Amino acid sequence: MKIQTQSLERTVIEKRDKALIRSACKGDHLAFEKLLRLYENRVRILGLSFFKNEIDTDDFIQEVFIKVYKNLSSFKGESLFSTWLMRIAYNTAINAINRRKEYLSLSEDFELVDLDFGPEEQELRKHTKAAIQAAMGELPDRYKACLDLYFFYDMSHKEISSVLDLPINTIKSHIFRAKKILRKN
Template sequence: MKNKLTEAQNLVLLQKEKFLVRQALHNNADAFSLLVAMNKKRVEAVGRKFFNDITDIEDFVQEVFIKAYKNLSSFKGKSLFSTWITRIAFTTAINQKKSFKITDSFEGQEDFLPSYYDSPENEQIKALTREAINEAVQTLPENYAVCIKMFFYLDMNQEDISEMTGIPINTVKSNIFRAKKILSEKLGGLL
């Protein structure tokens, strides 16, 4: 089940982020540091989906926050800062994709595996399942793979995926549906 913020929580977060952005625009380094701390895990998660090497991920995260800082004045506050920074992260990752291959690592994504795999004696089964899923995701057409990774790996809803990628919402829905169908056929009853 996806963890959604209530409308009131979303409004409070939006106001907090707007305040921190205003402070950062007035050269308050602590305010920008707070924005970084609040969003670093999200940006790292995007990086892990696109890059294999930890150094590449760290460089990517740094580049995203540098871009965000340089373009902070363009943040209008119509959406959450986290949405804006994630959009920057995806745009940066997609632009760098020509020199880096997308990582299909399922590390840290054990939520997708049935709970009966949790026992220590089933670690090998868990690893084989993860490997099978990774291999199946790698075979997806790129437009399906991007949407399904954002949907499952990053726990994003279809509207956010559309907003982040610029892909029309109905195309996102279709890509996710088709990716699920292909994965289901390839993996049989594995999931």
């Protein structure tokens, strides 16, 4: 039943996003603003995981949504809009980090709360996040990126593959190896 509900929710979200994208591409600024409001928190959390401060994160969000606005007509709908958006956001963050030559992982100063989960699951996720963060310092950057998207954004292997532009088996391997390192620690 849960899988059917998730599938139905995904279909509804996909249809909503496609309708908003069509409207935004026709010049409806309110439709684009609605997309921005729907996904700004996801982009903000990703920004905070890289930059750890509000000023740089706000600049990052603005840069991401400018890129999305300029390229919205190129969205083909082959993946979910959220996957396409997160790929733009991730690449923008990586480019910014490469310019700075530093990488910061998930901040301990913010909480990732997903209202789709009940209080027990949120509490479990909070403790899982804390445990993973404590050990993530030992991981290579490529493993950190996969785990961030897998655990904290609930992305599938396929979605992570699309965001990071890596083969699915590489994603699976990175996650497997990262978990192995975390178990050791």
